[in-house]
Amino acid sequence: MAVSARSFQNWRSAVAPGESNAELCRRTGIKRSTLGQQIVRGKVSEITVVRVARAYGKNPVEALSDFEEYSDLLGGPWRPSPAELISQVSYICILQVILARATSSGAPQRPDLDKHPHQNAIRSWFEAVDPGDLRQRLSTKTGVAPQNISAQLSAGRLAPELAVEAARIAGASLPGGLVATKLVTPGEAGWPRNGQQEALAALTDSELLFLARDRLDGVGKQLRKFEHDVENDLTLLENLG
Amino acid sequence: MSITSAFQFGALVAAAVFTLIRLPPAMKGRNPVLFWGLAATTVGVALSIPSIYLPVDALLGGENRANLILRYATYAVVTLIGSSAAAAFRAPMARSMIVGLPGLSVLAATVIATTVLFSMCDMPVSSPGLNGYMNQESVWAYAVIGRLYPAYVAACLIIPAFRVAATVRRPVLLRIGSALIGLALAENLIWSALWVTGQQTGVWDYILPHSSVIVLAAGLGSVALYGLALKQRKKQSLLTSNYIR
Secondary structure (H helix, E strand, O other): OOEEHHHHHHHHHHHOOOOOHHHHHHHHOOOHHHHHHHHHHOEEOHHHHHHHHHHOOOOHHHHHHOOHHHOOOOOOOOOOOHHHHHHOOOHHHHHHHHHHHHHOOOOOOOOOOOOOOOOOHHHHHHHHHOOOOHHHHHHHHHOOOHHHHHHHHHOOOOOHHHHHHHHHHHOOOOOHHHHHOOOOOOOOOOOOOOHHHHHHHOOOHHHHHHHHHHHHHHHHHHHHHHHHHHHHHHHHHHHHO | OOHHHHHHHHHHHHHHHHHHHHHHHHHOOOOHHHHHHHHHHHHHHHHOOHHHHHHHHHHOOOOOHHHHHHHHHHHHHHHHHHHHHHHHOOOHHHHHHHHOHHHHHHHHHHHHHHHHHHHHOOOOOOOHHHHHHOOOHHHHHHHHHHHHHHHHHHHHHHHHHHHHHOOOOOOHHHHHHHHHHHHHHHHHHHHHHHHHOOOOOOOHHHHHHHHHHHHHHHHHHHHHHHHHHHHHOOOOOHHHOOOOO
């Protein structure tokens, strides 16, 4: 679930020599009780490493690669595939590209990716790199039950070591899963600037439309489930509220 | 004030306040069933308090007819609120067991048995809870039936209530409300089970039923709070929100 407290302490004395816990917390905005607890328990979470690295001007991906669990993070493939890049684009931006192409009279517009972040980027990424049996193999390799993996993906998260292990199994870019879980930014992972826009632009019209269809299908299913929940809540309210 | 009467009057205040709160919306036609359920609760709780029971019974002739009214009020409470709750939790099975043909058959049998047994009892002097007459077989049977029916309705609803409470993606206030309602039902069921099996529970014989009214009111309050919060929220398309992943 995390890196060991001992290696964290070694690492931080190199990154932030002589900084006390209090100073570290003030600079990173981590709660002192949180950090203290992680150190006492012997497990320091990846997000703590990332925040310390950012606060002291170090690249978070490089910082994680200083730890045994993630030592191959920089060594393996890091260049994301077009499918990975596109998996991080929200359906709204995909529709914007379609509209821009279908109605364009001038230069094609670039979708504003930051304005419409992908809400469940990790599931899209997982599906994009999945060679077909990723859940099974990830489960066998890590001992985490497949239904647990599915539950994490449905909730829009995935433990960092699972994300990296999934990338290793799938042969995808190793930091890709960390980008998709929003632990690190695409820039920090060394993803090319405008890579997502370029990958979108490289899709043919039909590819783009089928991509949109698949995404809308997923979104629609999710929304239907949510509408059903809302309906249930209103029924409860009507009868007992 | 003893702990018993604290719970009794606490329950009375909770029931009365909620009845009054529900009156204006009920007059506008919003959920009158809940209002009548709460009104019956108030009557039932009031009559279970000796200092109210005795004068009321004196007015009715001093032959414990007030206890019969208390029974009818209890049946009304569990039927009305039970049917609302079953609908609220989307539990068609439970609903049919309460107000469907099976449910109404059970209710009719209970009401008839209660009335018949009451007429067989010989209780010339007012006695709160009929405690002075429990050695009469017909009184005991009358008291057992009066507890069995609420326990039956509670048993129908406990699982649906806790199912809602356990659903993580439902709103917190609704989950708390459902859990409290479930807790009130469980208290009622435990109380009836203890009483019918003849366990001596002492002070719990008063605390369980009355605290269940308070807990039920708190549960309804939680649901109502969710309703208020929902009203304040601006209506917007689900597509603009963060629900889509």
